[in-house]
Amino acid sequence: MTRLFLLGLLLGFAGVLGAGHFYPWVAYERLPSQTSVVANGGRAETFLIRLPADRIAAIGTADASLRSIAAPALTDVEPVLLEHFKLRGADGSVIGLAARHRTATGDGTAIGWSLVIPGRGVMTMAAPLLAPTAIQTALANGGHIAGQNWAGNLEVAIVPDAGLTRTIATSAEFQGLSLSFTEQWSLTGVSDAGELRGTIRLQTVARRGT
Amino acid sequence: MKYLLIAFFGLLLGVAAGAVSIYYNPLTDTSGPALRDAQHTFAYATPGGDSLLLTHGGRSSLPRHPSDAPELWESTISELTLEVVRLKDAAGQQTAFATRTSLPSEQTEWLTKGAIMSDYWLVTVPGEGSFFVHSESNLAPLLKQVIVPVRYLGQPWSGPVDFAPTVGPALDQHAQVSGATGRFAALQGRAVESLRLEKFSAARGTEALQRRLHVEFYAPSEEAVAEAELEAER
Numbered sequence: 001m002t003r004l005f006l007l008g009l010l011l012g013f014a015g016v017l018g019a020g021h022f023y024p025w026v027a028y029e030r031l032p033s034q035t036s037v038v039a040n041g042g043r044a045e046t047f048l049i050r051l052p053a054d055r056i057a058a059i060g061t062a063d064a065s066l067r068s069i070a071a072p073a074l075t076d077v078e079p080v081l082l083e084h085f086k087l088r089g090a091d092g093s094v095i096g097l098a099a100r101h102r103t104a105t106g107d108g109t110a111i112g113w114s115l116v117i118p119g120r121g122v123m124t125m126a127a128p129l130l131a132p133t134a135i136q137t138a139l140a141n142g143g144h145i146a147g148q149n150w151a152g153n154l155e156v157a158i159v160p161d162a163g164l165t166r167t168i169a170t171s172a173e174f175q176g177l178s179l180s181f182t183e184q185w186s187l188t189g190v191s192d193a194g195e196l197r198g199t200i201r202l203q204t205v206a207r208r209g210t
Numbered sequence: 211m212k213y214l215l216i217a218f219f220g221l222l223l224g225v226a227a228g229a230v231s232i233y234y235n236p237l238t239d240t241s242g243p244a245l246r247d248a249q250h251t252f253a254y255a256t257p258g259g260d261s262l263l264l265t266h267g268g269r270s271s272l273p274r275h276p277s278d279a280p281e282l283w284e285s286t287i288s289e290l291t292l293e294v295v296r297l298k299d300a301a302g303q304q305t306a307f308a309t310r311t312s313l314p315s316e317q318t319e320w321l322t323k324g325a326i327m328s329d330y331w332l333v334t335v336p337g338e339g340s341f342f343v344h345s346e347s348n349l350a351p352l353l354k355q356v357i358v359p360v361r362y363l364g365q366p367w368s369g370p371v372d373f374a375p376t377v378g379p380a381l382d383q384h385a386q387v388s389g390a391t392g393r394f395a396a397l398q399g400r401a402v403e404s405l406r407l408e409k410f411s412a413a414r415g416t417e418a419l420q421r422r423l424h425v426e427f428y429a430p431s432e433e434a435v436a437e438a439e440l441e442a443e444r
Contacts, residue, residue, distance in 0.1 A: 004213055005220040012224020013231075020232050020320030027316065029286050056280050057263045059294060059307075061336075078337030082294060082307055084263070086280075086287065094284040097292055099309040101334040105392030112340040112390040114332040116311045118286060122330055124342045126390040166395075169342050169388040171379075 028119030034090035042207040043177075047115065048088040049098065049200040056084040056097075079104045085200070087115055096120075098202075102129060111159070112168065113181070113202070121172030123204070125179050127165040134158060135185060135196075150190040154198075159183035162205065177206040233358075238324035238350040242376035243383050245402045248424035252297035252306055252333070256419050262307075263294040271415035289313050297333070297423070308333040308423075315346060324350030326377070329403075331423070332390075339392015343401050343423065345385030347375035352407070361412045369407055376402040387425055399427035 035045045049055075060081035081102040089095045096117035102109060109129040116122050131137070134156050144150040159165060162180035170177055181204045189197035232238075254260035257272055264272060265279040267288030274281065282290055290313045297306040308331050315326035331343035352373055359365040377383050380400060389397035401423055408418035 001213065001216055004217045008217040008220025008222075009224040009227070010220075012221040012226075013228045014224075016225050016228025016232065017321060020228075021322075024316070025318045025320070026289075026314040028289065031286060056265060056292065057294065059262055077304070080307065080334060080336040082309060082334065084292060084294065084309060086282075086284070093286070095286050097282070097287060097290055097311055099292075099311065099332050101307075101309065101332050101340050103334050103336055103338075103340060103392065105337070105339045107392065110339065110391035110395075112332055112334070112342070114309065114311070114330060114342060116290065116313070116330055118289065118313055119316075122344065124330075124332070124388065124390065126340070126395070128391075166390075168390045169344060169386070171344060 030119035031089060031091075031093050031095055033120065038205055042205045044203065044205050046090045047095075047098070047202040047204065048090065048092065049085045049202075050088065050092075051196045051198050051200065054086040054088065054094075056086065058083040060102075079109075087117070102132070111183075113183075115202075121170065121174045123170055123174050123179055124168040125165055125181055125204075126168050127159045127181070127183070129158070131158075135187070139187065139190065144190055146194075147192060149192050151188065154185075154187040156185040156187065157182070158185055162203075174206065177208060179204055179206050181205070232320050233354065235321065237322050238320060238348070239354070240324060240348050240377050241351060242348075242374040242402050244374060244404075245384070245400070245424040245426055248401075248426050250425040250427075251300055252308070252423045252425070253300075254295040254297050254308075254421055256293070256295065256421060257416070258418070260295050260298070261293060262296060263292070265293075266291040306333050306335045317346065324348040324377075325353055327375075329385075333423075335392075335394075339394045340390040341394040341397070341399075341425075342388045342390055343385050343425070344379060344388075345376055345401065345403060346378035347403065348377045349375060351375070352405075356407060356410055360410055361415070364412070367410050369410065371407045373405040373407065374402065375405060387427065389427070394427075397427045399425060401425045 035043050038044045061079050083100040085098045086094050087096040087098040099114045102111045109132040111129050112126045114124045138154050138156045142152050142154050159182050162182050165180045167179040184201040187198040265274045267282040293310045295308050296304050299305045311330045315328040317326040327347045327349050329345040334340040360367050376385050380386050384400035387399035387401050389395050404422045406420040
């Protein structure tokens with residue numbers, strides 16, 4: 001009887017310690033990645049952001065115009081735009097979060113993207129922004145008038161040259177990969193309140209090493 | 211039947227002893243290092259005036275704000291917390307803005323590591339540039355010293371309490387800093403976070419928390435300088 005008691009005691013104790021060590025306390029749902037192999041080596045993957053559905057918040061200085069709300073905290077500072085989105089894979093499923101920071105620097109305007117994909121890892125990338133007002137300019141040329149509804153089809157290449165982009169940091173599945181990307185905005189409308197409709201396409205190519 | 215009851219009683223006692231051992235396990239009480247000569251210290255208070263946006267999947271006790279901030283309800287992102295904050299320097303002047311994305315880490319393990327939280331910061335100093343911080347924090351000491359005693363065991367709050375949660379991902383237990391744009395572009399560095407929990411209650415959870423991110427940049431390597439120059443020429 002004592003042996004049985006001790007056996008139960010030992011099993012319970014070892015079971016809890018074993019669960020503490022081996023049980024996957026945190027495990028994320030991981031959707032299949034929609035990747036393809038590119039001809040000259042590397043892995044291509046496209047991420048989508050659908051506007052306005054995926055916009056979480058955009059906070060910026062007054063120069064950000066249509067793209068953000070001007071927060072009281074962002075007066076009297078150099079031009080900056082902080083955008084946050086839900087991130088979708090190429091099949092349209094939400095797979096993570098994206099943050100995009102744009103700011104003026106001594107070398108011109110630049111953007112940094114941070115893509116956090118639970119279960120897969122993080123990609124952080126940066127690029128110079130050669131035409132910071134490209135969206136406003138394209139919309140104005142396309143006939144958009146501030147304060148009015150607008151519908152149409154505009155393709156705006158915000159980062160057209162992947163050769164100018166840099167990998168900043170990667171983790172987990174993306175660890176050690178060198179990334180390049182292009183950023184394309186397909187705009188289909190603007191509401192009278194200034195809300196953009198369309199899709200942002202981030203086309204990435206990941207290669208092993210630098 | 212009697213033997214079965216005895217074995218079951220032993221099993222229950224063993225489970226209880228295991229749970230107590232895990233709770234008092236000193237191996238998971240790891241605190242992070244201090245960064246005494248940090249070149250930059252960025253501070254913010256949360257919840258409150260420094261937080262411009264806070265949203266999550268509904269699993270945090272902190273209220274989302276602004277109230278119309280979209281909930282992160284999709285199953286793939288429901289564990290994430292997204293916060294946008296303004297960061298102040300030691301003199302209390304607003305110097306930067308940061309997006310902090312947090313999620314429980316798959317590294318979490320209760321025998322040797324603790325409750326690990328991954329934080330990804332994208333920090334922008336307006337007019338100067340941006341940098342990225344990847345930090346792993348052990349929240350087990352916070353759970354054991356504050357959350358479980360106050361929220362679940364009904365003990366009174368006695369604070370403030372200081373924590374140094376950063377335990378990685380670098381081998382020396384520091385967070386990794388990577389320059390992204392502007393004057394930070396060619397820089398690498400390390401960082402630690404320090405927390406001062408000033409008020410916590412069973413009913414409302416965290417009511418006042420001061421967070422500080424201490425950042426130290428290394429001198430850029432020749433290779434990094436050459437790469438930055440090449441990029442500027444493009």
